[in-house]
Amino acid sequence: MTFELVKLPYETGALAPVISQQTIELHHGKHLQTYVNNLNNLIPGSKFENATLEEIVKGAEGGLFNNAGQVLNHNLYFTQFSPNGGGNPTGKLAEAINKTWGSFDNFKKEFEKAGTSLFGSGWVWLAKDNVGQLSITSEANGSNPVTKGLVPLLGFDVWEHSYYIDYQNRRADHLSELWKIIDWDVVGKRY
Known part of the structure; x- marks a missing residue:
């Protein structure tokens, strides 16, 4: 199977000032493209x-794990944003968070705390188990909650x-x- 760079559901400058056009172009167009290329080069014969x-x-x-994890992570990441986003989750996801x-405010505090306290590089995730129970997980490097059955x-x-381009060393601000x-419509459908 050959994997492709996920298409953005918005223009590269549409998320500014939260995420600048330059960051999107480098993060999506360079970093993610490299993970996709590496993954496609590692798959044959495996x-x-x-x-x-x-x-x-x-x-x-x-x-193979590192590059596949980063492709999966970034596909989810880039498709969860919208220039018209924000606000609060609704429906069953909101009920589960509460x-x-x-x-929701308590959840955001815990989520941000998990992200700022993760040493080095990685990801912070809201995940669900097979019965819909929610948890916050911190994953090092390119790992993903799917490795834990979530x-x-x-x-x-x-x-x-x-x-870094937009916030320098201010991870918490980011x-x-x-x-x-x-x-939240996209995230809610994942629930």
Whole structure:
């Protein structure tokens, strides 16, 4: 199977000032494209030639795992944003968040705390288990909650390339701004 660069559901400058056009062009067009190219170069001859991204992430190791994980993570990441995003989740996802954390504000605090406290590079995720129970997971490097049998719903990239141009070393500021562009309809459908 050959993987392709995920198409953005918005123009590269549409998320500014939360994420600048320059950051999108480098992050999506350069970093993610490199992961896609690397993944496609590593698959031939492996047992994952006809596997989905999730299957590769669940079963691969080393470079194949790292690149597949980053492709999966970024596909979810870039498609969860909208220039018309923000606000609060609704429906069953909102109910589950309120049940688990008491309020959306409490959830955001815990989510941001997980993202700022993750040492080095990685991801913070809102994920669900097979009965719909929500949790926040911190994943190092290119890992994803699918490795723990969970379904990723919302992910914030805390690799420096995702925010350094716009926020320098202020990871916490970056995380708190991302809520303004979350497309809760997209995230809610994942739930």
